[in-house]
Amino acid sequence: MILKNVHAHYETDHGPAVRAVxxxxxxxxxxxxxxxVGESGCGKxxxxxxxxxxxRPPLHVTAGEMELDGETIALTSQTRIPQDWHGRKVSLLxxxxxxxxxxxxxxxxxxxxxxxxxxxxxxxKEAIDQALERLEQLxxxxxxxxxxxxxxxxxxxxxxxxxxxxxxxxSTLIADEPTSALDVSSQKELVLLLQALLERxxxxxxxxxxxxxxxxxxxADRIAVMYAGEIVEIDSTKGxxxxxxxxxxxxxxxxxxxxxxxxxxxxxxxxxxAPPDLRKPPSxxxxxxxxxxxxxxxxxxxxxxxxxxxxxxxxWWVQKESDATTFAKVQA
Amino acid sequence: MTIQxxxxxxxxxxxxxxxxxxxxxxxxxxKDVSFHVQPGEIVAVVGESGSGKxxxxxxxxxxxxxxxxxxxxxxxxxxxxxxxxDLKPYWRKVQGVFQDPFAAVNQFYTxxxxxxxxxxxxDHKPSRTERNERIESALLEVGLDPSxxxxxxxxxxxxxxxxxxxxxxxxxxxxELLLADEPTSMLDASLRVTVLNLLLDxxxxxxxxxxxxxxxxxxxxxxxxxxLVMYRGDLVEQGTVKEVLSNPQHEYTQRLLxxxxxxxxxxxxxxxxxxxxxxxx
Numbered sequence: 001m002i003l004k005n006v007h008a009h010y011e012t013d014h015g016p017a018v019r020a021v022x023x024x025x026x027x028x029x030x031x032x033x034x035x036x037v038g039e040s041g042c043g044k045x046x047x048x049x050x051x052x053x054x055x056r057p058p059l060h061v062t063a064g065e066m067e068l069d070g071e072t073i074a075l076t077s078q079t080r081i082p083q084d085w086h087g088r089k090v091s092l093l094x095x096x097x098x099x100x101x102x103x104x105x106x107x108x109x110x111x112x113x114x115x116x117x118x119x120x121x122x123x124x125k126e127a128i129d130q131a132l133e134r135l136e137q138l139x140x141x142x143x144x145x146x147x148x149x150x151x152x153x154x155x156x157x158x159x160x161x162x163x164x165x166x167x168x169x170x171s172t173l174i175a176d177e178p179t180s181a182l183d184v185s186s187q188k189e190l191v192l193l194l195q196a197l198l199e200r201x202x203x204x205x206x207x208x209x210x211x212x213x214x215x216x217x218x219x220a221d222r223i224a225v226m227y228a229g230e231i232v233e234i235d236s237t238k239g240x241x242x243x244x245x246x247x248x249x250x251x252x253x254x255x256x257x258x259x260x261x262x263x264x265x266x267x268x269x270x271x272x273x274a275p276p277d278l279r280k281p282p283s284x285x286x287x288x289x290x291x292x293x294x295x296x297x298x299x300x301x302x303x304x305x306x307x308x309x310x311x312x313x314x315x316w317w318v319q320k321e322s323d324a325t326t327f328a329k330v331q332a
Numbered sequence: 333m334t335i336q337x338x339x340x341x342x343x344x345x346x347x348x349x350x351x352x353x354x355x356x357x358x359x360x361x362x363k364d365v366s367f368h369v370q371p372g373e374i375v376a377v378v379g380e381s382g383s384g385k386x387x388x389x390x391x392x393x394x395x396x397x398x399x400x401x402x403x404x405x406x407x408x409x410x411x412x413x414x415x416x417x418d419l420k421p422y423w424r425k426v427q428g429v430f431q432d433p434f435a436a437v438n439q440f441y442t443x444x445x446x447x448x449x450x451x452x453x454x455d456h457k458p459s460r461t462e463r464n465e466r467i468e469s470a471l472l473e474v475g476l477d478p479s480x481x482x483x484x485x486x487x488x489x490x491x492x493x494x495x496x497x498x499x500x501x502x503x504x505x506x507x508e509l510l511l512a513d514e515p516t517s518m519l520d521a522s523l524r525v526t527v528l529n530l531l532l533d534x535x536x537x538x539x540x541x542x543x544x545x546x547x548x549x550x551x552x553x554x555x556x557x558x559x560l561v562m563y564r565g566d567l568v569e570q571g572t573v574k575e576v577l578s579n580p581q582h583e584y585t586q587r588l589l590x591x592x593x594x595x596x597x598x599x600x601x602x603x604x605x606x607x608x609x610x611x612x613x
Binding site: 039040183184185187188211212213214215217218241251252253255256257258259260264267268269270271272274 | 380381490492493520521522523524525526527528529532547548549550551552553554573577587588589591592593594595
């Protein structure tokens with residue numbers, strides 16, 4: 001899956017539009033979990049709606065295209081998305097997905113509704129049988145189909161929705177903060193379920209969007225850090241956790257509090273200031289007003305990409321540092 | 333840092349209970365909870381949603397009456413205070429900060445008005461100068477510039493700034509015990525740490541005693557001296573941070589610790605070296 005140069009903004013009644021996603025390009029390999037992490041208002045959920053083809057006004061996609069399993073479509077709002085892409089090619093597991101269950105209907109009715117929305121010719125029994133088979137393969141109890149949502153725990157409801165939204169074997173699952181309303185034990189179960197879906201090839205890849213970095217480090221193969229509508233760094237999970245390069249990524253990872261004796265040994269520094277107003281983002285690098293390593297050029301020009309397309313960091317300071325290292329090596 | 337047990341703890345609860353509803357529909361939100369907090373101590377209450385930790389906070393703040401048990405402040409029984417005349421002196425000493433700062437303020441008030449409200453708790457009517465002094469020193473203490481924020485409305489501040497205003501509001505009356513109920517859960521990770529550091533500074537500068545309620549074990553470990561673990565209304569375990577982390581006794585605490593996602597993988601095995609280093613702190 002390749003995503004190229006996505007721009008999306010929210011139209012406002014007055015004044016400039018909110019540029020929530022600005023020039024994002026991504027590549028997700030088969031069998032990969034790509035994590036996207038960022039703080040509230042950085043555009044990560046907007047990106048989720050764009051990729052899952054659910055962007056609706058006032059959200060407008062002004063540029064960008066997506067290549068999925070050999071087919072390419074334009075993402076812009078004017079283009080019609082082929083009907084069979086929804087749920088088959090891409091599927092969205094949103095935040096609080098568990099609330100999308102109808103409280104007055106059994107889960108099995110929900111399954112039938114969802115399946116018939118995609119294929120009106122399918123018989124109710126076939127739909128339920130398919131769901132039963134999937135539950136068995138994932139060793140979850142089949143009784144959930146006969147239950148009403150209130151009879152299931154929050155964690156179980158979230159897992160049920162995850163299973164139903166992948167019944168059509170979408171090639172890409174977009175999970176937008178799927179665990180944020182759950183306690184830690186249910187979070188873990190959901191993540192294990194997503195991994196099982198991937199392992200059994202029911203889905204080919206996951207884009208996992210969250211603000212919860214420790215959670216992400218347990219499921220993602222690669223992590224992209226978003227700030228103010230842009231991806232500032234992307235790297236393998238290990239590379240990102242052990243040696244983040246972008247100053248923002250460094251702070252984000254440095255301010256993570258693991259329940260670990262090591263966190264008590266030092267005073268962890270947070271970050272001052274607040275994320276910028278995306279109606280008028282700062283000039284140059286969008287992080288420069290809060291950056292500890294800010295240089296003159298940062299406020300004047302957009303930062304360069306250091307590294308390759310699949311493993312980069314957008315920062316003037318990082319470029320300077322890496323130039324200095326190269327120079328030192330040449331000297332030696 | 334070790335805290336010597338003093339003869340009378342700042343706060344003590346004995347068999348504190350609160351039940352909502354009656355008969356078979358009764359919900360036992362807090363059951364027989366007994367613990368004490370020494371002056372200058374930071375104690376964390378951890379537990380998942382529904383474990384009764386927020387009910388416990390409301391009981392201690394005397395915003396909710398217990399169905400059984402006692403609360404003592406400096407050894408005095410405060411359980412039966414009901415009149416606002418009696419509660420005012422209590423709230424002078426015990427103040428709270430809550431989860432959602434935007435829900436805690438009137439959107440139409442200026443920040444000055446929000447901060448002036450707790451001055452009514454004082455035992456005297458403060459002069460104009462005293463009012464301003466108290467408000468300004470509280471704001472400076474939480475790292476805000478009075479001239480910058482006082483005449484603004486709450487909606488003109490970010491979540492992190494507004495939560496600082498709420499902490500300043502709690503400080504205006506000069507309390508001894510600060511009850512912080514999930515004060516960081518609405519904040520982003522990078523801002524979260526700055527609020528936690530602020531709480532640490534309050535302890536250092538004015539020997540503030542803090543009862544910190546959270547569902548996040550990581551924050552509890554970073555901030556507190558002791559941890560109380562609640563599960564379905566019961567206080568199932570309490571001990572120093574080190575004890576609870578390295579040797580959890582109750583099955584629920586063990587599961588909680590195993591399931592918490594960590595940067596370096598689930599249930600990362602603690603290496604002996606780092607434990608040793610922490611012990612020597």
